[in-house]
Amino acid sequence: MPTFRELLNQAKAKIREVDTATAEQTITSDPNAVVVDVREADEYEQGALPNAVHIPRGFLELQIENKVADKDAPVVVYCAGGVRSAFAAASLQDLGYTNVVSMAGGFGKWKNEGRAWKTPQALTSEQRNRYQRHLLLPEVGEVGQQKLLDSKVLLLGAGGLGSPAALYLAAAGVGTIGIIDMDVVDDSNLQRQILHNIDRVGERKVDSAKKTLTLLNSDVNVVTYDVRLGADNVLDIIDGYDVIVDGTDNFPTRYLVNDASLLKKIPVVHGSIFRFEGQATVFAPYEGPCYRCMIPEPPPAELAPSCAEAGVLGVLPGIVGSIQAMEAIKILLDLGEPLVGRLLAYDALEESFRTFKVHRDPDCPACGPNAGELVIAEYDELCMPHPKQAPAATGA
Numbered sequence: 039m040p041t042f043r044e045l046l047n048q049a050k051a052k053i054r055e056v057d058t059a060t061a062e063q064t065i066t067s068d069p070n071a072v073v074v075d076v077r078e079a080d081e082y083e084q085g086a087l088p089n090a091v092h093i094p095r096g097f098l099e100l101q102i103e104n105k106v107a108d109k110d111a112p113v114v115v116y117c118a119g120g121v122r123s124a125f126a127a128a129s130l131q132d133l134g135y136t137n138v139v140s141m142a143g144g145f146g147k148w149k150n151e152g153r154a155w156k157t158p159q160a161l162t163s164e165q166r167n168r169y170q171r172h173l174l175l176p177e178v179g180e181v182g183q184q185k186l187l188d189s190k191v192l193l194l195g196a197g198g199l200g201s202p203a204a205l206y207l208a209a210a211g212v213g214t215i216g217i218i219d220m221d222v223v224d225d226s227n228l229q230r231q232i233l234h235n236i237d238r239v240g241e242r243k244v245d246s247a248k249k250t251l252t253l254l255n256s257d258v259n260v261v262t263y264d265v266r267l268g269a270d271n272v273l274d275i276i277d278g279y280d281v282i283v284d285g286t287d288n289f290p291t292r293y294l295v296n297d298a299s300l301l302k303k304i305p306v307v308h309g310s311i312f313r314f315e316g317q318a319t320v321f322a323p324y325e326g327p328c329y330r331c332m333i334p335e336p337p338p339a340e341l342a343p344s345c346a347e348a349g350v351l352g353v354l355p356g357i358v359g360s361i362q363a364m365e366a367i368k369i370l371l372d373l374g375e376p377l378v379g380r381l382l383a384y385d386a387l388e389e390s391f392r393t394f395k396v397h398r399d400p401d402c403p404a405c406g407p408n409a410g411e412l413v414i415a416e417y418d419e420l421c422m423p424h425p426k427q428a429p430a431a432t433g434a
């Protein structure tokens with residue numbers, strides 16, 4: 039029966055050990071190099087090499103192929119002092135990894151020498167408890183939850199669609215939620231706008247929304263914009279957001295948001311409702327169709343009653359807004375098939391969902407290959423994009 043020493047010597051004889059300087063050289067000079075930290079979670083949380091892939095030693099064989107697919111990539115394995123990493127490196131070689139080294143001295147030596155390290159982000163125990171049902175989904179997990187906490191979603195409107203979308207996004211732990219709305223809460227809103235309540239009647243909608251969302255989840259930073267979205271501010275407001283959830287109910291704003299989101303390359307989750315029917319789709323800039331591909335020009339005003347004029351069953355925005363929240367989270371986590379190039383139509387009276395293909399329009403004046411440079415400007419009733427320069431006079 040070999041002793042521990044003998045086993046360690048056998049492992050070390052099999053593998054290549056490098057000092058911290060050589061390890062650092064490999065990591066910084068080779069873009070394909072992978073750093074694997076095989077310590078336990080509590081050790082890793084105290085500090086780790088930047089961009090280290092964390093796989094506790096006990097899970098190494100189980101998880102390595104999922105996390106490091108390229109078996110010929112240079113792999114630097116480390117632990118606290120260089121013992122566990124020696125065994126880990128031997129196991130990786132047995133699994134077919136051809137270019138593995140174990141870092142002698144481990145993280146302790148690396149840190150003492152003043153080399154770069156960072157404290158990895160980790161969920162607190164309260165967050166682990168709060169998001170437990172997300173953590174149980176391998177498709178989300180701790181990495182996905184952390185991603186949500188680092189994400190920024192902008193909601194256009196704190197009304198019928200914005201309400202359920204905001205509630206679910208906040209509950210899910212989307213770390214920054216921006217809300218733009220310039221209305222005040224009115225009694226007649228409460229039939230569907232579930233962010234607000236009777237105590238808030240007369241209050242700014244953004245303030246009411248912020249109170250509700252902060253009470254629901256204190257992890258969420260709610261950023262409010264009590265302004266009218268216009269050509270003068272749209273680019274500044276949407277800048278830095280990962281996803282826009284559009285709950286607006288008028289054509290000029292939708293075209294404005296479309297053109298601005300194309301410029302900033304931010305996906306827009308679109309939703310709309312009318313009486314008993316709702317629609318949702320995702321506009322992924324230059325990947326799928328944009329709003330102008332789908333609706334090249336707004337219908338005449340008399341055929342396009344605004345939400346204020348048309349009736350709507352109060353539950354309907356709850357359903358469509360929830361679908362928008364789901365699509366936003368799918369985009370943030372890169373999950374499944376978002377509604378890119380597909381329009382989902384919901385009919386509440388039939389209780390049916392249908393999806394229709396929407397194609398990119400090669401002649402789209404906003405995202406087509408021959409589209410002029412987009413300029414954000416206030417839109418007239420035709421909502422056409424403004425060319426950078428006036429078209430040359432034809433003299434006809």
Ligand SMILES: [Zn+2]
Pocket residue numbers: 327328329330331332399402403404405406
């Ligand atoms: Zn387009």
